[in-house]
Amino acid sequence: MSGLAGFDCFAHPLGEWLKGSGPDSDVVISTRVRLARNVRGFPFTGRASAGQRAEVLRLCQDALHRVHLEKSVITLDLQQLGEIERDILVERHLISRELAGAEGPRGVTFGRGEMLSIMVNEEDHLRLQWIKSGFDPDRAFAAIRRVDAALDKVLPIAFSEQYGYLTACPTNVGTGMRISVMVHLPALTLLDHVEKVFKAAGRMNHAVRGLYGEGTRAFGDMYQISNQATLGRSEEDILASVKAIVPQVLEYERRMRGELYTEKRELVEDKALRALALLRSARRLSVQEMMGHLSMVRLGIDLKVITDVTMDTVNRLFILGQPSHLQAETGATLTPAEREARRAELVRGKLATATN
């Protein structure tokens, strides 16, 4: 992993936000607050020449080094990374798939705890994000706002009185702020209520989408709820609306879990324990299969049906079992069959060590 220049992703623990320790962590994995910013005087990334992109990258990284972000940060030049290394950063939620697949000068700077991440030359020159464990929008916002304010001092930011922070896409203009809450909704999924949540959230200007997989079919029952509107509301307004809407989804999921557990106890116990048994003995696992069963194990932990596996272990397996993490850990290029075998081995190992 020489290309990751000082960042060994296996020696390096996964993001602190995966700990499963934050508020409402029975349902919420993480809360991310993202701010989109552009440097004044340069065209947006999509219209900038290679020379201008290089200049923006240099300017931003120079600015990032001059402000005190965290005790220690890691800066990577994405042009110098291979495809698998870039995918690892995607799987760890440090960069977007778009940035990984883009071309030209671009980079990422992130903190050791992997809560802070700053992408340079994504669709906007700067995408600042902070991820907190559990449902914690206020603290995630406060943290990223500090970074934003520090950068303001050293970089001129494109801003207009009328439209606020100017962004490449009109959907981000204004505050440039997007709050995304990653939620685990196994009960709503099992009981077929997810569609209702999608619609209700949509009516309140929030979008719900599956985190993995296409369309409404979300592998591992993981979803992301985010605010749609960024203009005409202050940052506080956006925080308030997310804090009004997300708890309703959480309550709904909890009510359905309760219903499942009182009315269909045997069914839930059967599903959770079978999933765990399967994960502990499978010799081959596809990523979809792994996520599906992990989802049931996670539900089993919450309902105290499973007591010898921690939330933390399950959360981490969701990431470590992703294709590029497996590939990189093994070092060699794996065939799909080999990858499934390796994934099964990894899962057995992690779930076995969790036993004591």
Next chain:
Amino acid sequence: MDCQCCQKKPAHIRVCDIEANTMSEQFNVCADCWIFIKRYLFDHARPLQPTREVLQEVRQLLSSQEPKALAKLEPPGEITPVPAESLPVCPECGMTLAEFKHKGRFGCARDYEVFAAHLDPLLERIHDVTPPRHRGGRPAPAPGADERVNASRELSGLREQLRAAVAEENYELAARLRDRINELERGNLTPGANP
């Protein structure tokens, strides 16, 4: 038709005065003047497209201008006449209204001004708010930050010029460019005239 700016060369480019917000106020200018007008609008932080008044000012400047200052302008390159249905056009990044509508992405921050007359319905729909105006925070003033960006912009221009000078074996110019680049890179961030 002759260029309405220099009144010498044939006009190939039609631009419209969108402050008047009407297609009727159109100017026909030549490619050389168009470059100068864009530059002028940009340097003077003028909003939008040229107005009759701007055209007047540019014409005066052109007649009083030293040839050296004109030579500093970027070469004509791929500037092509803009069809009327694509108007307005961003003087800074060349984004046309048609292209913006097609891509759904702005080319630069200036586009928000250039397309202002067309934006409100779109922003109202996306953000479900009337009027679509910002209500959140703002960047704190950044003393010195602008200078750094200007120096940085100058640097990328100088590097291009250096490449060209070396290619043309104009070593005297290359040496001067290199000195200026070194100066800027050492942190002397005062942007100056190109050598």
